[in-house]
């Protein structure tokens with residue numbers, strides 16, 4: 001298959017039998033005359049991870065905005081559970097089971113983990129908070145995602161970066177998310193912490209959730225992705241299924257193969273030039 005094949009969903013889609021939770025079909029969005037996104041296709045199926053890759057300004061945040069109900073598309077359509085849908089707000093999207101975990105995670109760092117897990121949705125009985133139940137649920141739900149909490153009363157800000165991401169993801173799953181949109185969850189994390197988050201993404205997929213992983217890191221995308229949507233300057237310039245691409249090809253596609261080759265050529269010339277000048 002040519003690396004330059006443009007857009008569109010792959011012709012042979014082995015996962016086509018799995019139900020699509022949400023699908024963007026040819027969506028476009030402009031802001032004050034600036035074209036942020038144009039004709040982008042992206043499908044999120046139950047039990048699959050769709051990795052959306054793109055460099056700065058590629059349109060990743062705009063796509064998140066459309067999938068999460070923050071913006072309405074100017075063109076194209078969103079299809080939820082097979083029905084053309086227009087979200088009125090992010091709340092509306094959440095009510096349909098589409099949850100977004102933004103980079104700020106919406107956590108209160110000084111509050112205990114269990115309070116952050118519920119954050120305004122704590123169960124009560126006769127007006128009294130059922131704190132013991134909240135603690136038990138938070139510990140059990142995080143354990144399902146492989147996070148063993150030392151103490152549910154510890155402030156969430158004392159957890160590691162990867163563990164904090166996991167609290168936000170486990171919370172969304174517990175409160176009914178069927179599709180999770182994760183906005184660059186590993187962007188600020190090192191290798192070990194990224195591993196914690198990537199394992200949690202795999203667990204979410206195993207539980208039948210659909211996951212959209214937004215990232216500019218092809219290694220992280222390849223580690224967990226079932227399909228890859230590559231955005232460039234607001235357009236889908238490649239769409240690959242996992243068995244159609246190797247990690248190296250994905251990295252090259254992401255970097256823009258021709259641009260990367262040009263960069264290697266220029267750097268080799270500079271190195272050869274420098275070696276020539278330093279030769280006796």
Ligand SMILES: Nc1ncnc2c1ncn2[C@@H]1O[C@H](COP(=O)(O)OP(=O)(O)OP(=O)(O)O)[C@@H](O)[C@H]1O
Pocket residue numbers: 031032034035036037054055056057058059060061062063234
């Ligand atoms: N509210 C806005 N007003 C004007 N232009 C916008 C707005 N939001 C996005 N854009 C433009 O749309 C294009 C895509 O931006 P977007 O933020 O979606 O990209 P991105 O892939 O998320 O980038 P980054 O990784 O740098 O956050 C950019 O050219 C950006 O300047």
